[in-house]
Amino acid sequence: MTTFDLNFAADHFTLFGLPRAQSLDLESLEHSFRAIQAQVHPDKHAHAADSDRRLAMQWATRVNEAFQTLKSPGKRARYLLHLLGHDPQIESNTAMPVEFLVSQMELREAVMEARAASDEAALDAVRSRLLNEIRVEYERLAELIDMTKDFIAAANLVRQLMFQEKLLTEIDDALEAVTA
Amino acid sequence: MALLQIAEPGESAAPHEHRLAVGIDLGTTNSLVATVRSGMSVVLNDVQGRPMLPSVVSYAADGSVDVGYGAEAKQSIDPKNTIISVKRFMGRGRRDIAHIETLPYDFVDTEGMVKLKTIAGNKTPVEISAEILKTLRNRAEASLGGELTGAVITVPAYFDDAQRQATKDAARIAGLNVLRLLNEPTAAAIAYGLDNSAEGIYAVFDLGGGTFDISILRLSKGVFEVMATGGDSALGGDDFDHRIFCWIIEQAKLAPLSPQDARLLQMRAREAKEQLSQHGQAPITVKLGSGEYVDLMLTTEIFTDITRTLVQKTLVPTKKALRDAGLTVVDVRGIVMVGGSTRMPQIQHAVAELFKQEPLNNLDPEKVVALGAAIQANLLAGNRAAGDDWLLLDVIPLSLGLETMGGLVEKVVPRNSTIPIARAQEFTTFKDGQTAMAIQVVQGERELVSDCRSLARFELRGIPPMVAGAARIRVTFQVDADGLLSVTAREQTSGHEARVEVKPSYGLSDDEIATMLKDSFSHASDDAFRRALKEAQVEAQRLIEATQSALHEDASLLSTLERAHIDGGVAKLQAVIMGDDRRAIDEAMRDLSAATNEFAARRMNQSVKRALAGRKIDQLSL
Numbered sequence: 001m002t003t004f005d006l007n008f009a010a011d012h013f014t015l016f017g018l019p020r021a022q023s024l025d026l027e028s029l030e031h032s033f034r035a036i037q038a039q040v041h042p043d044k045h046a047h048a049a050d051s052d053r054r055l056a057m058q059w060a061t062r063v064n065e066a067f068q069t070l071k072s073p074g075k076r077a078r079y080l081l082h083l084l085g086h087d088p089q090i091e092s093n094t095a096m097p098v099e100f101l102v103s104q105m106e107l108r109e110a111v112m113e114a115r116a117a118s119d120e121a122a123l124d125a126v127r128s129r130l131l132n133e134i135r136v137e138y139e140r141l142a143e144l145i146d147m148t149k150d151f152i153a154a155a156n157l158v159r160q161l162m163f164q165e166k167l168l169t170e171i172d173d174a175l176e177a178v179t180a
Numbered sequence: 181m182a183l184l185q186i187a188e189p190g191e192s193a194a195p196h197e198h199r200l201a202v203g204i205d206l207g208t209t210n211s212l213v214a215t216v217r218s219g220m221s222v223v224l225n226d227v228q229g230r231p232m233l234p235s236v237v238s239y240a241a242d243g244s245v246d247v248g249y250g251a252e253a254k255q256s257i258d259p260k261n262t263i264i265s266v267k268r269f270m271g272r273g274r275r276d277i278a279h280i281e282t283l284p285y286d287f288v289d290t291e292g293m294v295k296l297k298t299i300a301g302n303k304t305p306v307e308i309s310a311e312i313l314k315t316l317r318n319r320a321e322a323s324l325g326g327e328l329t330g331a332v333i334t335v336p337a338y339f340d341d342a343q344r345q346a347t348k349d350a351a352r353i354a355g356l357n358v359l360r361l362l363n364e365p366t367a368a369a370i371a372y373g374l375d376n377s378a379e380g381i382y383a384v385f386d387l388g389g390g391t392f393d394i395s396i397l398r399l400s401k402g403v404f405e406v407m408a409t410g411g412d413s414a415l416g417g418d419d420f421d422h423r424i425f426c427w428i429i430e431q432a433k434l435a436p437l438s439p440q441d442a443r444l445l446q447m448r449a450r451e452a453k454e455q456l457s458q459h460g461q462a463p464i465t466v467k468l469g470s471g472e473y474v475d476l477m478l479t480t481e482i483f484t485d486i487t488r489t490l491v492q493k494t495l496v497p498t499k500k501a502l503r504d505a506g507l508t509v510v511d512v513r514g515i516v517m518v519g520g521s522t523r524m525p526q527i528q529h530a531v532a533e534l535f536k537q538e539p540l541n542n543l544d545p546e547k548v549v550a551l552g553a554a555i556q557a558n559l560l561a562g563n564r565a566a567g568d569d570w571l572l573l574d575v576i577p578l579s580l581g582l583e584t585m586g587g588l589v590e591k592v593v594p595r596n597s598t599i600p601i602a603r604a605q606e607f608t609t610f611k612d613g614q615t616a617m618a619i620q621v622v623q624g625e626r627e628l629v630s631d632c633r634s635l636a637r638f639e640l641r642g643i644p645p646m647v648a649g650a651a652r653i654r655v656t657f658q659v660d661a662d663g664l665l666s667v668t669a670r671e672q673t674s675g676h677e678a679r680v681e682v683k684p685s686y687g688l689s690d691d692e693i694a695t696m697l698k699d700s701f702s703h704a705s706d707d708a709f710r711r712a713l714k715e716a717q718v719e720a721q722r723l724i725e726a727t728q729s730a731l732h733e734d735a736s737l738l739s740t741l742e743r744a745h746i747d748g749g750v751a752k753l754q755a756v757i758m759g760d761d762r763r764a765i766d767e768a769m770r771d772l773s774a775a776t777n778e779f780a781a782r783r784m785n786q787s788v789k790r791a792l793a794g795r796k797i798d799q800l801s802l
Contacts, residue, residue: 032791034402034403034571036788036791037573038571039787039790039791040787041572041573041661042600043360043559043560043571046359046560046562047562047726049722049723049727049773049780051773051774051776051777051780052780052784055780057600057658059784061601061602061658064597064600065601068598172500172504175499176500179495179496179500
């Protein structure tokens with residue numbers, strides 16, 4: 001094993017020199033991301049030998065992946081819980097509180113109705129309502145992981161958030177269909 | 181003591197020679213080539229002082245090829261052999277081409293990418309585009325007085341893998357070393373951003389002759405980050421011409437047109453459109469070969485009316501790109517207008533209305549892409565001046581996926597992911613004892629495979645027979661910095677691997693390209709052998725220089741034994757470099773590359789560490 005491999009395999013937080021936490025200083029993250037990309041990006045090695053260029057691509061790919069994961073609060077939480085040994089079991093565990101499911105179904109119906117009626121304003125309204133809910137829940141998620149360290153509750157919330165983010169893409173699809 | 185080097189005024193004082201690099205805007209209607217000269221990006225004109233090269237290629241019976249203005253003059257005389265807007269055919273099959281019935285060409289009935297029957301034989305869009313690129317390469321080499329080190333070629337951001345691959349193939353056939361395929365709006369953003377020290381969120385609205393792109397970028401000190409891109413790779417000024425063309429036929433109640441008359445009317449339609457950007461009305465008077473007369477007046481109102489749906493088609497992807505970026509119009513600081521078609525008043529109005537601000541028109545919409553490409557080419561070629569250090573982070577425009585059971589698409593790489601990117605997905609067998617698996621790669625946003633573009637199909641064979649569901653096949657997508665895809669599949673339990681260079685279903689095989697290269701060289705004055713040898717020598721020299729400079733900087737990373745191994749490789753390559761045995765050069769290059777692999781890895785690792793260390797110092801000093 002070379003030193004290079006060890007670093008390449010480092011976890012995303014270590015790679016960017018950040019503490020392992022759900023609440024994260026996005027500015028520091030971007031600063032590190034840019035500092036590393038400024039070294040490894042293929043554009044910086046366009047004139048180098050083949051092996052250097054291949055390596056640059058692998059590194060830039062690795063850094064992009066890490067950045068995308070940490071930038072999105074949902075992906076960051078899933079990754080962090082996995083690192084902490086509390087995998088949210090997204091595929092296998094689909095149990096959700098009843099009241100949550102009911103509220104999601106209502107939202108989904110509203111989306112379908114607005115789509116059928118080609119009502120762009122209504123879709124926008126549902127979208128911003130949902131975005132707001134998601135934002136509040138991410139704040140709670142950071143609290144659960146970083147402060148109270150209730151990883152079970154955090155994993156449950158991550159699963160709910162994935163549900164909501166899926167609905168968000170459905171709204172985006174509906175908006176696209178309506179405005180086309 | 182070393183002698184002081186004193187440079188001529190205007191010449192670089194750098195110890196390394198200035199490498200000749202250009203940016204090429206290979207446009208639907210016009211193409212341009214630009215370079216950085218004395219720190220300034222400039223478009224290279226032809227001998228008559230004209231910056232544009234019309235993207236028109238005309239083939240003659242004697243095998244000669246005319247490109248540009250000369251070809252343009254032939255378009256209504258010999259429409260079958262004079263190809264305009266060939267960019268619309270790049271990486272496209274017959275079914276993909278709009279209004280194919282109104283085009284004057286004879287299409288060869290083939291699978292995959294379209295071919296055109298001309299008097300000089302069947303031609304693919306790749307070969308036709310290569311003629312345009314060759315003309316620009318010759319112009320640049322004559323103007324700069326030397327052979328080009330490399331070129332950055334721009335492509336519409338919304339080009340898919342097949343269209344990008346076709347563009348890269350065309351450049352290869354034209355004898356160009358492609359430093360990078362660069363997205364057109366990103367190139368424009370570089371030119372605009374560096375010129376205006378722009379900071380913040382900008383939208384680049386790029387409506388060309390045949391393609392439409394919208395890119396949302398975040399510009400901050402030294403970084404151009406594309407947040408989202410969208411568009412329509414079959415929407416442009418040509419479509420606005422076509423609406424006028426149809427309007428003329430309808431208004432003048434014309435009988436079915438001959439190919440010559442059709443081309444003549446298309447030219448008049450385009451002229452009328454251009455006139456409307458300056459005036460409120462445009463007279464259209466034509467005497468057709470059929471003896472019929474056309475005498476009409478097109479007003480801005482009529483034009484706006486008959487093109488309303490086309491304008492709408494630009495706004496839909498614009499809104500979508502904003503949503504994808506997680507932004508609204510109030511976040512956008514400026515809208516940079518690119519492409520000649522943005523001169524149309526109805527486009528200007530629609531953009532201003534959507535973004536609630538006047539778009540930026542302070543740079544030449546037809547030159548800005550080439551100028552930006554030249555700046556990037558200069559940087560990539562290694563002609564870096566102090567302060568020339570920016571980072572460009574671009575995205576993939578369309579999602580990549582795999583076919584799963586029932587013809588559904590499983591998305592593997594979502595659109596607007598920053599490139600380069602890799603994603604892996606695991607699959608399993610569904611029958612006992614299954615030993616092969618067909619993998620179909622698609623690009624697009626729809627859920628059904630049949631609605632997406634098929635990029636490639638390949639088979640992974642030699643899976644050890646197991647019960648259904650036991651095999652684990654890991655398929656990895658790697659998209660490089662050009663936005664081009666390669667796919668590898670690996671059976672995890674046996675380690676059986678299939679590496680697939682994704683040759684798009686609508687692309688050319690390596691054999692076809694080799695033949696075209698040979699054809700191209702047999703027509704050119706220099707012979708293929710000498711050129712290939714020269715290329716190998718240049719490449720070898722580059723490798724030696726890169727290795728020596730790395731050794732100079734980081735020799736401490738190597739043990740004595742490793743150092744001796746690399747020195748040996750350099751010596752071996754130096755021994756063969758000036759000879760005429762190309763295979764010996766290739767072999768020595770391969771050996772040296774292999775010897776420096778580990779060294780390169782350690783250097784990269786070190787530079788990452790330095791980057792992080794730098795960050796911490798920054799933070800401490802705050």
